[in-house]
Amino acid sequence: MKKKPKMKFKLIMLTLILSLMVTPFSALAAETSQPWMNKSLSAKERANLLLEKMTLEEKVSFVTGNLNNFYGFYNEGLERLGIPALTMADGPAGVRIANPDIQDKKSTALPAPIALAATWDEKAAKTYGELIGNEAFNTTHNVVLGPGLDIARFPWGERNFESLGEDQLLQSKLAVPYVNGIQSYPVMATAKHFLLNNQETERFTINSVASERAIQEVYARPFADVIQKADLSSVMCSFNEVNGTSACENETLLSDILKKQIGFEGFVMSDYGANYTTAESANAGLDLETPGAPNGHWEEKLLKAVKEGQVSEKQIDDMVSRVLTEMFSKGLFDQPVQNNLIPAEEHGEVAREIAEQSMVLMKNEKNALPLDKDALDSIAVIGPDADNASAAGGGSSLVIPTYTVSPLEGIKNYAGEDTKVTYAPGSDPISAGDILPGPSAVPSSLLSPGGNGKESGLKGEYWTNLHFEGEPYLTRTDNQVNFNLGFYNYDGLNAQSPKLPKTPGEFNREMSARWTGAIAAPETGEYVLSLSSLGTGKLYLDGKLLIDNESKKLVTDQKTVSLEKGEKHQVRIEYSTGEAGDAQDFGAMIRFGWEPPKDAIDQKMQEAVNLAKKSDVAVVVTHTYDSEGYVDNNSLDLPNNQAQLIEKVSEANPNTIVVQMSGRAVQMDWQDDVPAIVQAWFAGQEQGNAIANVLFGEVNPSGKLPITFPVDELNTPVSDEIQFPGVEGISEYSEGVFTGYKGYEKEGIKPAFAFGHGLSYTTFDYKNVKAKAKTKGKNKDTEITVDLNVRNTGDVTGSEVVQVYAGKLPAKVDTPAKQLAGFKKVELKPGKQQRVKITLDAKAFSYWDEKSDQWVMPSGKVPIYVGSSSEDIRLVGSVHIR
Incomplete structure (x- = not known):
């Protein structure tokens, strides 16, 4: 009886030995017929071997994208040579699955990228990217069309929710781990949109006119960092013109800046339909035409252009080689995509944790928050869509979630059965119509x-x-x-x-x-x-x-x-x-x-007011509709009479808390009427639980604004018509490098809430700042550091984002009075102190010289500002650059 298991074990071992013996031979056979499958070779070597076996027709077809499946974006690959298709998914806020046969098109709806930016947390950005990479790979996608690196130039931008904020350094610091996270799987990341794609109004035709200095210092900066620090695979060029030439046929952008100056070795793909020419775009540096126009501008047209000498075969080889090299480098040949069920609860927990970190406590008078559920008998939840989880950015970023938790549901769950939670909408639901300009819709x-x-x-x-x-x-x-x-x-x-x-x-x-x-x-x-x-x-x-x-x-x-x-x-x-x-x-x-006249309110609003009157506290959940499309509504008003709703509810109940859900800034004329405001962004599928945890103090808010909230749309550095929406099809970037908070400071415009603002349920003290600069390495690079003590002086554990700004440079050009140079997020228990060291960004102490086409770091004394926001400066020092 005891011999049978031994025999079975021997058979298993023999099978394993035979398989190990056979596998190398089969692999060797494959490598002999397809030597580019030899994993011991470099990605470049493998790409070159494969390129040699491709016909000209195959090369041109390979760089011409197509919809070979109604439910997805592809270039088809090539079965004869074992080249896998590029299966692309929209991705800035999660993986948007188009094919209903893949997990019912459901994936984890993460907080919007602008919410990720509000965490100011590089670890959170890496986790965010890793989840997207994981879900892309396990839902049959090997290319993610994200992150979005368009600077949030306007506070009302309808696509700001896809952005990582208004500051180039904050974007760069978060985009690098984001991309590294995606590409830790056999998935290629695509940074978009290159370049100056900063408005939806006339986005297909607008001519964005900007100086070389603004392009280099602000708009191209995040792209440069993810290329140089995260081995980015792909860049997507945009629809608009840049300085008079369409972005996808702009040689200055694609070849001179992106490939030669920045050193990008990956490939450039067009936005869908953004390639308007054949030879012009190919020669300018576009490497892959994605589907768009009915027949596109490449394929047969490009093949003809090569045969007629308008485009060299060497140029075609460079295009193909760039795509193939990235495919080999990121493992697309060796690890084919899979269809594995997403762990909904586990990934939902990640979405909730990021949402909690992103929420910004804008205002908190007399410690109105956190709420004490044991002291509350009744809570009125009010808002047009507080009873569902529809607050999300639209367009190509919209993800169908694996499940949802509404704000009402989250508050009810946390408050428990001993607290009565009731609901009234107060106004009609928010819709895509609310993007349109003009007064709110008639109720x-x-x-x-x-x-x-x-x-x-x-x-x-x-x-x-x-x-x-x-x-x-x-x-x-x-x-x-x-x-x-x-x-x-x-x-x-x-x-x-x-x-x-x-x-x-x-x-x-x-x-x-x-x-x-x-x-x-x-x-x-x-x-x-x-x-x-x-x-x-x-x-x-x-x-x-x-x-x-x-x-x-x-x-x-x-x-x-x-x-x-x-x-x-x-x-x-x-x-x-x-x-x-x-x-x-x-x-x-x-x-x-x-x-309406000031005191005229409709029936729905009156019902909400009546509910607020008889409740201990009222939580008004507002939101906007933001989406990619054709229109930017340059009004910052809340749609569907929600501002009036807040005013009337707060008159009825002084204990009114506003939870604002949007992907952009909103006008808050009502901020003096309420004791507390939480900016919750588009917080993903776990938005309800995340909101409840912040409101009740289960989580101490630590988010900081990645964009400036102006008083209104007329008081911004970009309120001139020539800047937005533009005049006769031209948008002048006349603010130059003074984007966002830098422009508010330059123009002397007081915002409602400053860049970097965010309160906590505890307090922090800053002391003993020291700044120093030293040269290091063979290249004599200048390293600038700031050290200071940070102490939690409150009663609860909390996280603080210490922000360091460089002052005006001793330069021959005008530079910002404050420019973000570094930051660090630290968590401290009550009474605890930490010595914080922050290495600053050398480019915050430099400018782009348009005459010499290079970065210049001027010598001299530079002020250093350390604080909790761009306005809330706690310590001032200086550093001498030699």
Whole structure:
């Protein structure tokens, strides 16, 4: 009986020995027929061996991307030579899975990149990147289209949520570990968008005009750092023009700066549809055309250009070699992608921890936070979407989460059964329509569609033609007339609340619609009614034409009318994407808006106010809709009357806490009305639990603002029309290197909340600062360091981000009065002190000299500012650069 196990063991060992003997021979056979599969060779050597076996036709096809699968972005690879396809996924805020056959398109929805930036934590950035790399690889993707390294130039930028902030050093410090995290798996990271892709308004055509110095010091800086410090695989060029030449055919950008000066050895891919030429883009330095135009500009056209001598085969070889080398370097040949189920709970916990670190305690008077659940009998949770987890950035960054936790759910879970938690929306749900300019949409509770029912809203009739011809394709009741279709309405690209109706894709281009019903004012007074539209829009009140819009651009017109409380007036709105032009390209854009008298509030808002009155504390959860697309709303107002909601709720209950969820700055005229504000960003799928943990003190907030919050849109360094949206298709970067907080300081503009601002439930003391500079190494590089003592002087453990700013340089050019030069996040227990040493960024003490085309570090004395924000300076010193 005892011999059988031994025999079994011998058989197992024999099988293992035979397999070990056979495997090398099979591998050797493969390497003989395909020598580039020899792992002992360098990535460059392997790429060169493979390149020799490719025909010209295969090379051109390889660098021409295509959609070989409706659900994903690819270049097809080449089966004959064993080249795997590049399977790409949008990725700045998680892995966006397009194929429904892959895990139901679900992955971990991480906090938005702007939230990651608010952590000021390099370890968090590495963890963030590692999770994305892990999920990309395990959902069949080997290329991630992220991180986004576009500087948040405008506080109202609709794509700021994808950015890592307004400062180039903060971006660089976080982007390097982010990219290293992604590429720790057999996955290639793609930094985007190169370059000056800083607005959505006219993003396909705008000519971004900036100085060489601004490009080098600010906008190209994060790209340079991830190339030089993280072995970045790919860079994506943008749609816009840069100094008069399209970015994807801009030789100065792609060849001179990116490849020669910075030393980028990876490959440049176009944004989808951003390549407009054949020979011009190939010769300028574009290496891979991604799908876009119906037939693209490469493939057969590029092959013809090579045969006619417009593009050399040497240039084609360089393109192919760059892509292949990165594929070998990152393991794409040796470790094929897999489809393994994502560990939802485990990865959700990572998302929650990053969200908790990102939340910024903007204000906390009289220790209104943290909340003590044992001392509270009732909590009113108020906000249009506080009961669902729809607060997320839209567009290509939108991730379908594995699960969600709403703010209401998170607060209920933490408060427990002994505390009564109730909910009122206070306003209508936030939608893509709220990106449009103009006053907030008329609340649904003021509108009625007619008939005998008590339904709110207007009757909507939709046609798939321009002139209301035939029977309507769709008839329904719409709560509001507040629509932004086209790109914003494609499946998977819109972050709409589940409370909103889904509009069929048939209306995403050419369409017409009519809304009819009645409006009744909540109070007697003067009301401003408005219509924002692109195409042709008409507003009739009691049968009379009140507003008539017809425009190739998005416009807002408004009229003041006198209305009596409760008196119904007939409303008719007629809209067509029209023959006026551009509306058909972008999709329907229309909003029926209002500006009410100060004390006029609608029924939903009144219900929220009543709930707040009878509760111990009110938590108002607000949010914006931010998305890639066609429009930047340069108003910083909260949409759908949320500012008024905060004002009225805080009047009813002085214990009102505001939790603001957005990917950009918002105007806070109401900040003096409330004792506490938490900036929670778009916090990912665990947003509810993260918010609750911060509100109740389970987590001590440590986030710091990565962008400046201005008082309003008129008081910023980029408020001139020539800067945004631009004049006659040109956006002048006239602020130069004085982006963000540097511009506010230069112009003497006082912000509402400064760059780097963020409070804590404890306090910190700074002492004994010392700054010194010394030369080191063969190249005589200057190393500048700052040392200081930091003590936790409060009662709870907390983390502080110590920020160091370099002052004005003794230079012949104008330099910022303060520029971030270094930072470090430290955690301290109550009463504990730590000596903190921070090595500063040498480029914060340098400038780009346009005459010599190089960095210059001037000699002389430079002020050093150490503090808790760009405004909250605790210690001042200086350093002498020799």
